[in-house]
Amino acid sequence: MQTRRLENIGVDLPLLTFGGMRMPTKNGKIDVPAAQEMVDFALKNGIRYFDTAYGYHEGESESFFGETLTKYPRDSYYLATKLPVWMADSLEDCEKIFENQMKKTRADYFDFYLLHSLDKEKFQKVQEYGAYEMLLQKKKEGKIRHLGFSFHDTADVLEEILNTYEFDFVQIQFNYIDWFQKDARQLYEVIEKKNLPIFVMEPARGGFLASLPKEMEAVLKAANPEASIASWAFRWVASFPLVKTILSGMSNMEQVADNIKTLSDPKPFTPKEEEALKTVVKMIMEQPTIPCTGCSYCMDCPNGVQIPTVFKIYNDYIREKNLGSTKKKYFQDLAPECRADCCISCGVCLEKCPQQISIPEQMALVDSVLSSL
Numbered sequence: 001m002q003t004r005r006l007e008n009i010g011v012d013l014p015l016l017t018f019g020g021m022r023m024p025t026k027n028g029k030i031d032v033p034a035a036q037e038m039v040d041f042a043l044k045n046g047i048r049y050f051d052t053a054y055g056y057h058e059g060e061s062e063s064f065f066g067e068t069l070t071k072y073p074r075d076s077y078y079l080a081t082k083l084p085v086w087m088a089d090s091l092e093d094c095e096k097i098f099e100n101q102m103k104k105t106r107a108d109y110f111d112f113y114l115l116h117s118l119d120k121e122k123f124q125k126v127q128e129y130g131a132y133e134m135l136l137q138k139k140k141e142g143k144i145r146h147l148g149f150s151f152h153d154t155a156d157v158l159e160e161i162l163n164t165y166e167f168d169f170v171q172i173q174f175n176y177i178d179w180f181q182k183d184a185r186q187l188y189e190v191i192e193k194k195n196l197p198i199f200v201m202e203p204a205r206g207g208f209l210a211s212l213p214k215e216m217e218a219v220l221k222a223a224n225p226e227a228s229i230a231s232w233a234f235r236w237v238a239s240f241p242l243v244k245t246i247l248s249g250m251s252n253m254e255q256v257a258d259n260i261k262t263l264s265d266p267k268p269f270t271p272k273e274e275e276a277l278k279t280v281v282k283m284i285m286e287q288p289t290i291p292c293t294g295c296s297y298c299m300d301c302p303n304g305v306q307i308p309t310v311f312k313i314y315n316d317y318i319r320e321k322n323l324g325s326t327k328k329k330y331f332q333d334l335a336p337e338c339r340a341d342c343c344i345s346c347g348v349c350l351e352k353c354p355q356q357i358s359i360p361e362q363m364a365l366v367d368s369v370l371s372s373l
Helices: 032-044 054-071 091-105 120-131 131-140 155-164 184-194 214-223 229-238 253-264 271-285 307-320 322-333 360-372
Strands: 003-007 011-016 016-019 048-050 076-085 109-120 144-151 169-171 198-201 242-247
Touching: 003 242, 003 253, 003 307, 011 016, 011 242, 032 054, 032 253, 048 109, 054 076, 054 091, 076 091, 091 109, 091 131, 109 120, 120 131, 131 144, 144 155, 155 169, 155 184, 155 198, 169 184, 169 253, 184 242, 198 307, 214 229, 229 253, 242 253, 253 307, 307 322, 307 360
Parallel strands: 016 048, 016 242, 048 076, 076 109, 109 144, 144 169, 169 198, 198 242
Antiparallel strands: 003 011
């Protein structure tokens, strides 16, 4: 596994990080044997950074890593988790969450600790509660080695955060679609001015860039028949010098093996590959899809709508135009009370969405399109 040096803190990180948000599941719970096998394989092949969070897998993710990693020497891997300030009403709540995380992960310290999913509103909570100062104290106590934050907002908010506090690293959503469709380029440039290491999340845009529509896959395969579709996304991200590690929420062993193969020696794009990728980007940007990554931060919906599932069914229909499959997924597999027409536009989901999707408006669009089928 290729490693990259974080000069500011003197650490070498593997280019691939094992993300704990999309592990294999069985009956709605983490499939522990399958996930353990993936972790064991990852460690044997150079992945030493494991990223989790308080709410991943409904709180199971931290406990899973606490159980799975304890059989390995503590200095043989890096463990990262995050503070969800939106789940706290006070500094005391933040303290309780942190202590609970230490118990769940069975960790004496966190190698990397993040303020989770900061945007303008959450950053105000951080300032109001004194959460940064609390975490700085944890760092002085040795319970945190390196402090950073994950981010979902505009470049001006990012700049405000970096001008207010000092951090060791920044974690952003970064991929070849957000570079053109959203403001990933602007975020990169803000961080570049501070010369901070970048940790990347959603390199494959919630899995979409790992499984493109057939006509787009054909373009990439014509340029490089041997490369997996996912490898294009990971190689693109790896081409940026400030990117020090790339998180992948892997769900099966095949994904782990493919990502390890790609990032053990990420090859630069040839001119032919660059042209192919430009063509695919143009094709993607012409599709009227909803930019949902399936992170499920918007859940649970108080009215029972399965927001990520509904958006995925809609996006798959827009991309593939498979009428039979769409009707089955939406009208047979999805319960009536979970569909788009059950959205009452209460707006509870709006402040939770990292992609800042206008969910009620999009639900109305989805309902008009899918109900007509």
